[in-house]
Amino acid sequence: MTTLLTPPSESEGREASRPLKRPPRKIGRWVLFGAMIVVALIMLYPFFVMGVTSLKSEAQFLSGGGFSWLSWSSLTSVIPVGQEVLSSTILCSSSILIILCVGLPAGFAFSKLRFRMSTGVFLIIVSAMMVPLQAILMPEFVNVTKLGLTGGYTGAILVYAALGTPFSVFLFTTYFRGVPDELIEAGIVDGLGYFGALWRLVLPIAVPAIATVTVLQFIQIWDDLLVGLLFISNTSDRPITVGLAVLAAGRTTSIPQLMAGSIISALPAMLVYLGFQRYLVKGLTMGIDR
Amino acid sequence: MTTVTTPAAPAYAPKVRRMTLKRRRQFAGVVFALPAIALVVCFIGIPIGQAVYYSFTQWNGATSTWIGPSTWTQAFHNTNLWTALRNNGLLLLSVPFALALPLGIAVLLHQRVAGWRIFRSIYFLPTAISWVVLGLVAERFFAYQGTLNSIIHALGFSHVNTNMLGYQSEALIALGITFIFTMIGTNTMLFLTGLATLDPTLEEAARIDGAGRWRIFRSITLPHLSRFVQLAFVMTVIALFSALFSLIFVMTGGGPGYATTTMEFLIYETGFNQGDFGTAALYGLILFVITGVVGVVQLRLIGSNE
Numbered sequence: 001m002t003t004l005l006t007p008p009s010e011s012e013g014r015e016a017s018r019p020l021k022r023p024p025r026k027i028g029r030w031v032l033f034g035a036m037i038v039v040a041l042i043m044l045y046p047f048f049v050m051g052v053t054s055l056k057s058e059a060q061f062l063s064g065g066g067f068s069w070l071s072w073s074s075l076t077s078v079i080p081v082g083q084e085v086l087s088s089t090i091l092c093s094s095s096i097l098i099i100l101c102v103g104l105p106a107g108f109a110f111s112k113l114r115f116r117m118s119t120g121v122f123l124i125i126v127s128a129m130m131v132p133l134q135a136i137l138m139p140e141f142v143n144v145t146k147l148g149l150t151g152g153y154t155g156a157i158l159v160y161a162a163l164g165t166p167f168s169v170f171l172f173t174t175y176f177r178g179v180p181d182e183l184i185e186a187g188i189v190d191g192l193g194y195f196g197a198l199w200r201l202v203l204p205i206a207v208p209a210i211a212t213v214t215v216l217q218f219i220q221i222w223d224d225l226l227v228g229l230l231f232i233s234n235t236s237d238r239p240i241t242v243g244l245a246v247l248a249a250g251r252t253t254s255i256p257q258l259m260a261g262s263i264i265s266a267l268p269a270m271l272v273y274l275g276f277q278r279y280l281v282k283g284l285t286m287g288i289d290r
Numbered sequence: 291m292t293t294v295t296t297p298a299a300p301a302y303a304p305k306v307r308r309m310t311l312k313r314r315r316q317f318a319g320v321v322f323a324l325p326a327i328a329l330v331v332c333f334i335g336i337p338i339g340q341a342v343y344y345s346f347t348q349w350n351g352a353t354s355t356w357i358g359p360s361t362w363t364q365a366f367h368n369t370n371l372w373t374a375l376r377n378n379g380l381l382l383l384s385v386p387f388a389l390a391l392p393l394g395i396a397v398l399l400h401q402r403v404a405g406w407r408i409f410r411s412i413y414f415l416p417t418a419i420s421w422v423v424l425g426l427v428a429e430r431f432f433a434y435q436g437t438l439n440s441i442i443h444a445l446g447f448s449h450v451n452t453n454m455l456g457y458q459s460e461a462l463i464a465l466g467i468t469f470i471f472t473m474i475g476t477n478t479m480l481f482l483t484g485l486a487t488l489d490p491t492l493e494e495a496a497r498i499d500g501a502g503r504w505r506i507f508r509s510i511t512l513p514h515l516s517r518f519v520q521l522a523f524v525m526t527v528i529a530l531f532s533a534l535f536s537l538i539f540v541m542t543g544g545g546p547g548y549a550t551t552t553m554e555f556l557i558y559e560t561g562f563n564q565g566d567f568g569t570a571a572l573y574g575l576i577l578f579v580i581t582g583v584v585g586v587v588q589l590r591l592i593g594s595n596e
Contacts, residue, residue: 032403039395040412043474046419046427049437053430098329106326113319121327128334130585132532134554135578138561138571139340140333142351162333169326188311194318223420225536230562245422248429248540255430262426266419273418274411281479 047266054260061256071256078253079243079261080236085268088239090153091228092221095160096214099168102161103213107172108202112184113194122173129166133159133226141230149231156231160221168213171283175209176202212283215276222269240265338578341571349568357568365572373548374556374573377462381530381552384466388526389519391470392477397507399478400485410482417475421533425540428468429455432541458549461542465550468537473529477522484518485511524588531581553577 053061057070075081109115110122133140140159149155179202187197228242238246244261247253273280346361347354365371395413399406416424431437434453442450454464488511496506535554538544544551544559551559554577561570 029403032398032401036398036403036406036409039398040409043413043416045431046416046424049427049430050423102325102329105322109319109322113315113322115316115319115323118319118323121323125326125330127585128330130528130581130588131334131338132528132554132577132581134532134535134557135574135581136334136337136341137557137574138349138351138567139337139344141561142567143337143340145351158329159333162329165326165329166334188315194315194322198322219418223422223536225420225422225539226558241420241422244420244426245536245540248422248426249543258426262423266423269418269420270415273415277411277414280414280417281483 050259050263050266053256054263056256058254058256061254071254071260075257075260078257079247081240081261081264083236084238084240084243085264087153087232087237088222088241088265088268091156091160091239092218094153094157095164095221096217098157098161099164099217100210100213102165103168103172104203104206104210105198106165106169107174107176107206107209108198110169110173111176112179112181122169125166126170127166129170133163137226137230144231150233152234153232153237156227159227159231160217160224163227164213164217164220167216171213172206172209175206179205208279208282211276212279215272215279216283218272219269219280222265341574341578344568345572345575347568349571350565351567354568361568361572365569368569370548370551370556370560371573371576374551374553377548377550378531378552380462381466381469381534382527384470385523385526385530388470388473389477389522392474392522393481393515393519395474395478396481396485397511399482413478414475416472417479421472421536422540424472425468425537428464428471428537429541432464455542456546458546461546461549465534465537465541468541469530469534472537473526477526480518480522480525481515484515488514521588524584527584528581528588531577531584553580 054071055067055069057066057068060066060068106125110118144150144155144159147155149158184197184201187201188194192200222239223241225241225245228239229245232238232242240261244258244265247261248258344354346358347356348361349355399410399413403409432452432454434451434456438454439451442452452460454460492510493506496510501509531552532554534552535558538550538552538555542550544555548556553573557570557573557577560566560573
């Protein structure tokens with residue numbers, strides 16, 4: 001499989017796969033354009049609601065008229081935004097680091113350093129991708145609690161890492177299968193050793209795959225509710241998504257302030273998405289885009 | 291392998307070297323794979339086994355008493371389980387919409403109207419944000435003083451007022467609509483990738499042969515996309531069983547009553563609100579089997595083109 005090395009992405013194949021050589025009638029074009037605008041408005045609706053609602057005070061929200069910065073200026077007194085963003089950042093970066101440090105060597109091993117039963121082990125790990133956390137939630141929760149890991153971030157980080165590892169192993173293995181064996185062999189023969197080959201040869205080659213895993217996992221973990229809700233016992237250590245969800249479910253916080261918090265929680269994920277869109281697309285369509 | 295480059299060397303020397311090389315390589319392979327294996331076994335493998343054991347016990351998280359197979363027969367007599375399964379079943383009705391709408395949007399984007407790249411970015415944008423946030427917005431949309439009623443009033447039906455999340459019969463529909471919205475980005479992405487792999491000369495040839503647009507779509511585009519549609523179907527169904535938690539938590543809390551409690555929410559509710567860990571573990575296994583069956587289908591699909 002060389003899927004990742006030669007992705008037939010939309011942006012690259014512009015000339016090659018131009019779908020309509022003969023321009024359709026002008027009216028048709030305008031109808032199309034109108035339809036695209038309508039869909040865009042629907043997809044932007046959540047952002048519109050968040051923006052407009054957050055610019056109202058609670059009284060203005062209930063009466064419908066007027067705008068003010070009140071919800072923003074009083075935001076930190078209701079939602080500890082700074083602390084929550086910090087928690088989210090710590091959770092994301094630590095989990096992703098573990099996922100990469102564990103997934104990259106494993107992918108290298110399953111593709112280039114095959115050992116006895118390695119295919120079987122690989123298939124078992126990949127099938128773990130299909131296990132939803134909810135299916136093993138109760139034992140997982142009790143295990144992590146009994147190990148005393150719910151006090152800080154450790155428990156949540158380990159759960160995130162374990163849930164993200166199967167996909168990263170799958171992606172790295174598939175990716176390295178597209179790298180010629182000779183390259184690695186040459187490095188080993190040149191005296192690099194296996195750790196040296198991993199560090200100096202495999203790691204530089206794997207940058208696109210690393211980016212894909214990082215972007216996908218960042219969005220996944222940043223947006224997650226269940227793990228952060230259950231595996232972090234101190235409410236002051238809560239990540240922003242969990243903080244928002246709990247306040248929203250409580251039904252006592254003012255809606256404009258919840259929307260302001262939502263904007264802050266959505267912003268990092270949106271920026272990452274806009275900056276690394278093609279890696280996200282690559283990761284989501286992994287394995288079938290040929 | 292270096293066989294080709296050293297044909298003149300004495301026969302015994304490279305053979306010995308290659309033997310040790312092979313063994314060293316295998317050893318390195320095991321060492322490199324071990325952390326990943328350990329993590330997956332400890333946090334996914336072992337809990338599956340534990341869930342099986344605990345499903346036969348009465349368990350509150352601290353102490354467990356062995357009951358036996360009767361826990362299973364008891365669970366299947368619990369109406370909550372059937373309500374949750376029925377809710378999941380009804381939500382399956384949203385899957386065709388979660389596929390057809392993105393398919394239409396992908397075809398629209400594929401026409402490459404002016405600014406299609408910007409449109410593409412906009413269409414995928416909600417994919418980046420949390421379902422907690424989307425649930426929050428949806429809750430506002432369906433609320434009594436929400437956007438939906440404003441739209442209805444603006445259309446002239448000023449005496450009509452909806453409150454979908456407040457009624458047992460309608461809350462699930464609202465959840466389904468929200469689910470369709472949240473799946474649009476991902477599925478559009480999938481279909482667009484599929485369309486990009488379509489050979490444009492095929493469409494061109496069909497057009498020259500006098501085929502209309504609809505005919506081209508039905509006879510060329512759709513068959514080409516079938517694999518992508520299958521994969522999107524499987525991913526959507528899995529999301530339906532395992533990713534709705536955030537939406538439900540924010541929008542309805544599973545209610546009114548149990549009207550929007552799906553399998554995954556029932557597990558959470560049974561375990562953490564009722565403190566019945568044993569039954570929750572059992573429900574987890576049922577969910578495990580359901581997603582497992584769907585997952586096997588997905589592996590087949592991915593495997594079939596490797």
